[in-house]
Amino acid sequence: MDDWMLIAFDSTQQALRAEMLxxxxxxxxxxxxxxxxxxxxCALSIQFPKEELASVQQxxxxxxxxxxxxxxxxxxxxxxx
Numbered sequence: 001m002d003d004w005m006l007i008a009f010d011s012t013q014q015a016l017r018a019e020m021l022x023x024x025x026x027x028x029x030x031x032x033x034x035x036x037x038x039x040x041x042c043a044l045s046i047q048f049p050k051e052e053l054a055s056v057q058q059x060x061x062x063x064x065x066x067x068x069x070x071x072x073x074x075x076x077x078x079x080x081x
Contacts, residue, residue: 003049004047004048004053005047005050005053005072007045007066007069008036009034009042009045009067010068011041011042014065014067015031018042018060018065022056025043027052027059029048030046030048031046031047032044032047037077038068069081
């Protein structure tokens with residue numbers, strides 16, 4: 001899953017809401033534990049393919065989903081975009 005990105009959240013409610021919205025938009029996602037290297041208020045994160053970044057960002061903005069950030073994995077280190 002090197003070509004995947006990750007969304008971190010401050011609340012479980014927002015993570016589950018984003019999961020529903022992204023699945024409804026037919027975006028392939030994976031609900032996973034938030035990596036320890038990312039400080040977030042929620043233990044759940046969502047992984048998605050890098051090529052879906054624009055669509056994911058559009059949904060987050062349109063639906064006012066509150067997120068901690070979007071990250072990509074660069075050699076075992078998560079970088080915020």
